[in-house]
Amino acid sequence: MPEDSGRRPFTVGVVGTGYVGLTSAACLAHLGHRVIGADIDATKVAALRRAEVPIAEPGLADLVGAHVADGGLTFTTDLAELATAEVILLCVPTPAHADGTADLAPFDAAVAALADVLRHDAVVVVKSTVPVGTTRRTARALGRSAVSNPEFLREGHAVHDFLHPDRLVVGTVPGPGEGRATATVTALYGGISAPLVRTDAASAELAKYASNAFLALKLSYVNVLAELCEHVGADIGDVAGAMRLDPRIGAAFLSPGPGWGGSCLPKDTRALLRTATEAGVDFAVLADTVTANEHQHDRVVRKIREAVTGSAEGSLDGVRLGLLGLAFKAGTDDVRESPALAVADRLACAGAVLTGYDPGVRRTAELGAVRWADEVGLVAKDAAGLVLLTEWPQFRQLDWRQLAALTDRPVLVDTRDLLDAGSVVRAGFSYHRLGR
Ligand SMILES: NC(=O)C1=CN([C@@H]2O[C@H](COP(=O)(O)OP(=O)(O)OC[C@H]3O[C@@H](n4cnc5c(N)ncnc54)[C@H](O)[C@@H]3O)[C@@H](O)[C@H]2O)C=CC1
Numbered sequence: 001m002p003e004d005s006g007r008r009p010f011t012v013g014v015v016g017t018g019y020v021g022l023t024s025a026a027c028l029a030h031l032g033h034r035v036i037g038a039d040i041d042a043t044k045v046a047a048l049r050r051a052e053v054p055i056a057e058p059g060l061a062d063l064v065g066a067h068v069a070d071g072g073l074t075f076t077t078d079l080a081e082l083a084t085a086e087v088i089l090l091c092v093p094t095p096a097h098a099d100g101t102a103d104l105a106p107f108d109a110a111v112a113a114l115a116d117v118l119r120h121d122a123v124v125v126v127k128s129t130v131p132v133g134t135t136r137r138t139a140r141a142l143g144r145s146a147v148s149n150p151e152f153l154r155e156g157h158a159v160h161d162f163l164h165p166d167r168l169v170v171g172t173v174p175g176p177g178e179g180r181a182t183a184t185v186t187a188l189y190g191g192i193s194a195p196l197v198r199t200d201a202a203s204a205e206l207a208k209y210a211s212n213a214f215l216a217l218k219l220s221y222v223n224v225l226a227e228l229c230e231h232v233g234a235d236i237g238d239v240a241g242a243m244r245l246d247p248r249i250g251a252a253f254l255s256p257g258p259g260w261g262g263s264c265l266p267k268d269t270r271a272l273l274r275t276a277t278e279a280g281v282d283f284a285v286l287a288d289t290v291t292a293n294e295h296q297h298d299r300v301v302r303k304i305r306e307a308v309t310g311s312a313e314g315s316l317d318g319v320r321l322g323l324l325g326l327a328f329k330a331g332t333d334d335v336r337e338s339p340a341l342a343v344a345d346r347l348a349c350a351g352a353v354l355t356g357y358d359p360g361v362r363r364t365a366e367l368g369a370v371r372w373a374d375e376v377g378l379v380a381k382d383a384a385g386l387v388l389l390t391e392w393p394q395f396r397q398l399d400w401r402q403l404a405a406l407t408d409r410p411v412l413v414d415t416r417d418l419l420d421a422g423s424v425v426r427a428g429f430s431y432h433r434l435g436r
């Protein structure tokens with residue numbers, strides 16, 4: 001335990017060892033706690049016991065390796081092994097139903113399985129993103145106080161964000177044990193320095209959805225603004241650049257792209273919208289945020305069609321396109337709800353033949369109609385156009401002259417405004433960007 005923490009180590013059970021659970025488990029072990037990670041996926045648990053980390057997160061494999069080796073971090077498929085845990089973190093998935101509501105089946109299954117296992121004084125912490133009321137319901141189901149402690153880490157920065165969060169939000173359910181539960185969660189994070197927001201569970205749960213939905217809103221705003229720039233002869237780079245300098249607006253989340261995606265922004269915006277609908281609140285700006293994102297995928301396809309065929313009505317049937325980037329953003333191996341794949345789906349429906357390269361995504365990822373390429377030359381070979389969809393910085397260093405020579409037609413649509421226009425034009429490409 002770091003010297004400055006001034007707290008005692010806990011025995012912590014982490015249920016679900018995905019992006020959030022494994023990161024939490026490894027970081028809490030790093031902070032000196034004894035951590036048991038539990039997961040229903042036996043293959044994953046077997047790999048983690050060998051300190052093999054199935055996701056690409058900077059620093060995570062080192063932490064897991066160190067604490068599996070020193071015994072501070074163990075893994076199990078048997079929830080009964082959490083019987084000694086003083087604190088339980090629930091980090092199971094909360095995906096979306098078709099109607100947008102959160103699917104709480106995995107969450108409820110984990111809670112039900114814990115009911116017979118927990119020691120009488122164990123504090124239950126809900127880290128999964130859950131609709132308002134879920135923590136209160138969990139407390140009732142388990143007959144104890146439960147705490148909402150939503151997680152705000154970003155994929156690709158998970159370890160850093162966990163250890164250096166912008167804020168810690170701790171929301172409690174009124175009742176006996178509430179004070180002790182808050183004190184336990186606060187002590188759990190001893191050694192981490194961040195503003196603490198102490199509130200009720202409903203506000204904590206809503207703060208998580210509100211934050212993700214606001215980021216989505218900002219991105220839909222800037223993506224529509226980019227479209228407007230194209231119509232009125234303005235430059236989104238300069239427009240967003242001017243906006244960024246206003247601290248009330250903030251510098252981040254103003255880069256236009258092929259739409260926002262990932263495992264959380266899409267599901268969380270839809271879930272918040274459902275919560276609003278069920279509460280009888282007309283959250284039109286959020287509904288528009290979601291619609292604008294779907295429109296963005298269509299808009300990018302139109303842009304590609306025009307760039308490649310020279311016309312808004314040109315046919316993409318049988319046209320070979322090379323996709324650069326498949327992950328939902330740079331720095332992750334995750335393709336869940338990737339805008340790159342949403343665009344690819346639409347291109348495939350229009351008959352395009354797609355090959356994709358991504359430096360982070362694994363060959364085994366679910367890529368729909370996209371044929372996987374191990375190296376970038378293979379996506380360029382004989383392509384009628386290249387489309388850059390994920391902002392991997394290493395794409396800047398590619399030999400664009402060589403890639404242009406490999407293509408059938410050197411057309412490049414850069415949906416992330418990543419490249420230096422002068423260099424790619426000098427390399428021979430006809431270069432197309434959004435919002436200019
Ligand atoms: N991925 C992210 O960047 C963030 C995710 N969240 C939220 O955290 C929660 C977890 O998300 P991820 O870590 O991305 O999920 P994930 O899909 O990466 O991992 C979830 C893990 O839980 C396991 N699991 C499922 N049901 C289980 C059960 N009943 N008992 C034990 N293990 C079970 C799965 O096998 C899997 O290993 C979600 O509510 C998500 O919205 C919050 C902040 C960031």
Ligand SMILES: O=C(O)[C@H]1O[C@H](OP(=O)(O)OP(=O)(O)OC[C@H]2O[C@@H](n3ccc(=O)[nH]c3=O)[C@H](O)[C@@H]2O)[C@H](O)[C@@H](O)[C@@H]1O
Nearest residue numbers: 151152153154155253254255256257260261262264328329
């Ligand atoms: O709840 C979650 O799972 C997490 O969701 C997001 O994190 P993440 O999914 O890792 O992705 P972001 O970095 O937020 O990016 C989301 C999408 O927006 C896009 N984006 C982001 C920024 C930008 O300027 N432009 C832009 O198009 C990205 O390419 C990506 O498709 C939030 O940023 C985290 O705070 C939150 O904890």
